[in-house]
Amino acid sequence: MKNVGPEAPADATYDVIVIGAGPIGQNVAARARAGGLSVAVVERELVGGECSYWACVPSKAMLRPVVAVAEARRLDGAREAVSGSVDAPGVFRRRDRYVSDWDDSGQAQALGDMGAHLVRGHGRVDGPRRVSVATPDETIVLLAAVHAVVVCTGSRAAVPDMPGIAEARVWTNRTATDTSSVPARLAIIGGGPVGVEMATAWQGLGSAVTLIAREARVLPQFEEFAGDLVGASLKDAGVDVRHNTTVTSMRRPSPSGPVTLLLDDHTEVEADEVLVAVGRVPLTGDIGLNTIGLTPGSWLDVDDTCRVRGVEGGWLYAAGDVNHRALLTHQGKYQARIVGNAIAAQAAGRALDTSLWGRHAASADIHALPQVVFSDPEVATVGLSAEQARRDGRKIRVVDVDMSSAVMGARLYADDYQGQARMVLDSATDRVLGMTFVGSGVTELLHSATVAVAGQVPVSxxxxxxxxxxxxxxxxxxxxxxxxxxEQE
Incomplete structure (x- = not known):
C-alpha cells in the first residue's frame, strides 16, 4: 500500500497491523516495512509509549543528576565544589526536555517517515486478522491484516487490593516520573528495580524516603551481594529501609493530608505520598482477546518467534511486556525485530530459522538477558545467576572479585569505591553463563558481558x-x- 502520510485512511487492509506504538510496536513496524510490507500502527495514548514518557527515559533523566552529585561527593577535590543540594526544579526541567513535554508529534512523524500509517484510538482484535479502532472522534475504523496482527500493548503497574488504598490515591511509576513537586515524605512499597531507582531519585531530590521491602534484601531477584550493596548505599543516603515487611492497610482521612500505612509488625509509617512498585500486569483486558478464544487480561503465551499459541492460523503475535518473557524495553525491541523479520520472511514464502540463536528465535530472552538497575551503585547483569544455574541442574564455577580493592580503574573512578563482580561459568564447557557487576559506572561494562554470554565465548x-x-x-x-x-590451588 502506498504511504499517504502518518495518519491512516479509514477502513483499510494492510499486510501487518500493530496494536501499540511504543518502542516495541515501532520496531515491529520498521522491520516489517524493511521487508516490503504495508503496516498500520494503532495507538490509544502517546506514540512512544510507557518507556518514552513514564518509565525508562524520564526515570533515568531524573536519576542521573542525583547520582552525578553523589559521585562528585565521593571524590577528593570534587566534593569541595558541591556546595548545595540537587536542584529539583532543574531536574524536572531536564526530564521534561527528554520526554518532549509529553508531545509525541516527533515520534508520530517518524512512523510516517518509515511508511507506516498511524491510527489514533483504542484498538481491539475483532476476530481473525481484524482490528477495530475506537478513534478520539468516536468513530470506528475497521482494519484487516493480510499476514499478521501484533499485540504490543505493554503492561501497567500492579496495584494490590488493600484496605484504604483507593482513598490513599497512591502513586505508580507514572506519577513518580511525571510529578513536579517533591513530597516531604515518600513511602515506597516494593524493593525491586522500580522501588530502588525511585528511592534513589526522590531521596536525592529532597524527600525523606521509607522503602518497604517484603524480602530480606532489596533486589531479591539478583545475586545476593547486589541487594546487600545497594541496600547499604540506600541507608547511607538516608533512606529508611524496612526489610521483611508488608503493608496491610492505609488511611488518608483528608484528601490533602498525610497517609498512614499500617505494617504487618503492627508499626505505622506516615507519609505525604505513597508509591506502589510491586510488579506489572498486562494491558490485555480490553483488546478483544475474547473474540478469538483467549482470556482478557492475561499474559499472552508465545513461542520463540513470539507467535501467540492457541490461535488458529498463526496470525497473532505478541512482543514486549505483554508476553511476559522479559519486561524490559531493550528486550522487547529485540523481540520486535525477530517478529518483524519472521512475518516478512513468511510473507515472502521463506522458511524460518528458529534454531538456537537463529534469525527468527528470541534465544536471548532465555540465555542472554541483560538488565540494569540505575541505582547508586549501579547493578548490571546478564545471563544466569549462580542460583539460577544450579536450579537448572548445571555444574558451575563461580568467580568473585571485590572491585573495591582489586581494580585500579575502579579506585580512580571513585574514592572509597564499593563494588563487586561475579562470573558464572559452565564447568563442562568453560563458557560464561552469567555475569553480574555492582558499582559506579558498571552499566557500560554490560554489553561486553552480553557479547561473552550470547557468543558463548570460552575462557581461553x-x-x-x-x-x-x-x-x-x-x-x-x-x-x-x-x-x-x-585452578592452581
Missing part, C-alpha cells in the same frame, strides 16, 4: 581480550586471574 579466548588500563573494565582480567589462581 577471554584471556586474549585485553582490557585497557586503568579502566573499570580491568575487572575482566581480575576475574580470569582469580579463576586461574583457584
Amino acid at each position: 579466548r577471554l584471556w586474549h581480550a585485553v582490557p585497557p588500563f586503568p579502566t573499570i573494565s580491568e575487572v575482566w582480567l581480575r576475574l580470569l586471574e582469580t579463576l586461574q589462581a583457584g
Whole structure:
C-alpha cells in the first residue's frame, strides 16, 4: 500500500497491523516495512509509549543528576565544589526536555517517515486478522491484516487490593516520573528495580524516603551481594529501609493530608505520598482477546518467534511486556525485530530459522538477558545467576572479585569505591553463563558481558581480550586471574 502520510485512511487492509506504538510496536513496524510490507500502527495514548514518557527515559533523566552529585561527593577535590543540594526544579526541567513535554508529534512523524500509517484510538482484535479502532472522534475504523496482527500493548503497574488504598490515591511509576513537586515524605512499597531507582531519585531530590521491602534484601531477584550493596548505599543516603515487611492497610482521612500505612509488625509509617512498585500486569483486558478464544487480561503465551499459541492460523503475535518473557524495553525491541523479520520472511514464502540463536528465535530472552538497575551503585547483569544455574541442574564455577580493592580503574573512578563482580561459568564447557557487576559506572561494562554470554565465548579466548588500563573494565582480567589462581590451588 502506498504511504499517504502518518495518519491512516479509514477502513483499510494492510499486510501487518500493530496494536501499540511504543518502542516495541515501532520496531515491529520498521522491520516489517524493511521487508516490503504495508503496516498500520494503532495507538490509544502517546506514540512512544510507557518507556518514552513514564518509565525508562524520564526515570533515568531524573536519576542521573542525583547520582552525578553523589559521585562528585565521593571524590577528593570534587566534593569541595558541591556546595548545595540537587536542584529539583532543574531536574524536572531536564526530564521534561527528554520526554518532549509529553508531545509525541516527533515520534508520530517518524512512523510516517518509515511508511507506516498511524491510527489514533483504542484498538481491539475483532476476530481473525481484524482490528477495530475506537478513534478520539468516536468513530470506528475497521482494519484487516493480510499476514499478521501484533499485540504490543505493554503492561501497567500492579496495584494490590488493600484496605484504604483507593482513598490513599497512591502513586505508580507514572506519577513518580511525571510529578513536579517533591513530597516531604515518600513511602515506597516494593524493593525491586522500580522501588530502588525511585528511592534513589526522590531521596536525592529532597524527600525523606521509607522503602518497604517484603524480602530480606532489596533486589531479591539478583545475586545476593547486589541487594546487600545497594541496600547499604540506600541507608547511607538516608533512606529508611524496612526489610521483611508488608503493608496491610492505609488511611488518608483528608484528601490533602498525610497517609498512614499500617505494617504487618503492627508499626505505622506516615507519609505525604505513597508509591506502589510491586510488579506489572498486562494491558490485555480490553483488546478483544475474547473474540478469538483467549482470556482478557492475561499474559499472552508465545513461542520463540513470539507467535501467540492457541490461535488458529498463526496470525497473532505478541512482543514486549505483554508476553511476559522479559519486561524490559531493550528486550522487547529485540523481540520486535525477530517478529518483524519472521512475518516478512513468511510473507515472502521463506522458511524460518528458529534454531538456537537463529534469525527468527528470541534465544536471548532465555540465555542472554541483560538488565540494569540505575541505582547508586549501579547493578548490571546478564545471563544466569549462580542460583539460577544450579536450579537448572548445571555444574558451575563461580568467580568473585571485590572491585573495591582489586581494580585500579575502579579506585580512580571513585574514592572509597564499593563494588563487586561475579562470573558464572559452565564447568563442562568453560563458557560464561552469567555475569553480574555492582558499582559506579558498571552499566557500560554490560554489553561486553552480553557479547561473552550470547557468543558463548570460552575462557581461553577471554584471556586474549585485553582490557585497557586503568579502566573499570580491568575487572575482566581480575576475574580470569582469580579463576586461574583457584585452578592452581
